[in-house]
Amino acid sequence: MKTDLIPHYQDFPQGQDAEKILRSCVHCGFCNATCPTYQELNDERDGPRGRIYLIKQLLEGGEVTEKTRTHLDRCLTCRSCETTCPSGVQYGRLIDFGRAEIEKKLERPFNQKLMRWALRQVLPYSQRFGPLLKVGQVLRPILPEAIKTKMPPKREVNSPWPLKRHARVMLALAGCAQPSTTPNTNISTARVLDKLGITLIEEPKAGCCGAVSYHLGAHDEGLDFMRRNIDAWWPAVEGGVEAIVMTASGCGAMLQDYGYALRHDAGYADKAAKISELTKDISEVLQAEDLTQLFFRADKSSEKVAVHCPCTLQHAMQQGGVVESILQQAGIELARTKDKHLCCGSAGTYSILQPEMSQKLLSNKLDALTGEQPSLIVTSNVGCQLHLESKSKVPVQHWIELLDR
Template sequence: MKTDLIPHYQDSPQGQDAEKILRSCVHCGFCNATCPTYQELNDERDGPRGRIYLIKQLLEGGEVTEKTRTHLDRCLTCRSCETTCPSGVKYGRLIDFGRAEIEKKLDRPLNQQFIRWALRRVLPYPQRFGPLLKAGQVLRPIMPEAIKTKIPPKRQLNSPWPAKRHGREMLALAGCVQPGSAANTNIATARVLDKLGITLLEEPNAGCCGAVSYHLGAHDEGLDFMRRNIDAWWPAVEAGVEAIVMTASGCGAMLQDYGYALRYDANYAEKAAKISELTKDISEVLHAEDLTLLSINIRESSGKVAVHCPCTLQHAMQQNDVVEGILQRVGIELTRTKDKHLCCGSAGTYSLLQPEMSQKLLSNKLEALTGGEPDRIVTSNVGCQLHLESKAKVPVQHWIELLDR
């Protein structure tokens, strides 16, 4: 793609990076075939190719309007287009850049500003999100149906976190939403790894991965979260931990991009690249282990299982079908699903900011997942878990819990 950037972006390293991504696009349109919003709206501007042109217009000094922002806002950042693209266009990085630049140029209506501010002030902080969630769970019976479905039920905690007792050690990210809404996920992960001779540790000073702020266009705020996590983990990294194990693929995709996000930070670039290198989804970790050590018999108790592979796991972290392989290895019966590449509509804060599109995609995904009449649905990301659970007629949980038996 031919470009003619204005001097402001020609002289900016970030602008030059965006131009490289633009130039790699060959206009083929294969991306539209796998874009959820294009499939629903059939509007070129609501597909990757059209959004690339809108960002190109921004970089070349063209007019940027509310319509421009609307089409970029509708993007899920699912990155299905990246899997499809024959030219390797790094669309996810480009859309993040474009959104951040538009935030600098256009003031949002006050109601939108407040919602986004509130999301950035609550979701990344477990000490704020947790109490609000508990209050919502208490008041859930009297809530309007539209709100009630978004509040996850209380869950009974599994057995305690296993004691540190192995030479092999890995780090886990507690995250921000997961401790309050699905705390069993990391507990189950620690227990499974313990059976495999691996100690899983959580660093209490590590917090939000930065994705909430970063994907909402508040890049500096997101980068600060990243730096704090790097500082928290660095002593353990220097001590030789094997990996940073991710149980929320949305966070995992962000961590694997730390090296790119902080590439121009002289103090953190090298460390950030190391963090990205160490980051692995729990499915990638278990794929390389001897699962016979788990000594479990879970075929009957699990029933038939439908696997939902989040966009961040299959398109960003490139771990498609790994979970299915692990579950089949331990004897779990999987049902057939369809349209695995399409997003469930959760996409971080998308379900809150774009509810109409999000609900359409949720209905499509549940239909695709339940055609084989599963007894439960499993996934690899807390946001997807809560979103699917809001309308599913069968239990929804993280797949690692099936191995904690």
């Protein structure tokens, strides 16, 4: 794609990076075939190719309007287009850049600004999110239906974190929402790894991965979260931890992009690249191990399980099909599903900021997952898990819990 950037972006490192991404696009439109919003709206501006042109217009000094922002806001950042693209266009990085620049240029209506500010003040902080969630769970019977359906149920901790120490050590990210909403996910992961002779530890000083702020256009705020995590993990990295194990693929995708996000930061670029290199989804970690004893312990009931592979796992982390392979080897019967490449509509804060589109995609995904009437739906990301169970008649949980039985 031919570009003619205005001087401001020509002299701006991030602008130069965006231009390289733009130039790799060949206008083919294959991306639209797998874009959830384009499939629903049939509007070129609500597909990756159209949004790329809108960002190109911004970089070339063209007019940026409310309509421009609307079409970029509707993007799920599911990155299905990246899997489809024959030219390797790094669309996810381009849309993040475009959104951040538009935030600088256009003032949002007050209600939108307030909602986005509130999300950034609550979601990334587990010490704020957790207590607020408990209040919401107590008040759930009297809450409006729209809020009640989004309120996750209270879950009790099923098992203790293993205390045994092994020579092999890996790090885990506790995350923001996961400790309060699905507390058994990391515990089950630690128990499974313990059976394989691996100690999993959570560094208490590590916090939000930075995705909430970064994807909402508050890049400096997101980068600060990233730096704090790097500082928290660095002693363990220098001590030789094997990996940073991710049980929420949304966070995993962000961590694997630390190296890119901090590439122009002289003090953190090398450390960030190392963090990205060490970051692996739990499915990738288990794929490299001898799982014989896990399979012996795994639940081998005759009930069918439907697997939802989050967009961040299959399109960003490139681990599509790995969970299914592990579960099949464990003797668990998998239900056939449709449209595996399409998003469930959770997409971080998307389900809150774009509720109408999010609900359409959720209904489509549940139909695709439940055609064979499975008794359970499993997934790899807390956001997807909570979003799916808000409307599902079938129980939803993290797949790692199937191996911790």
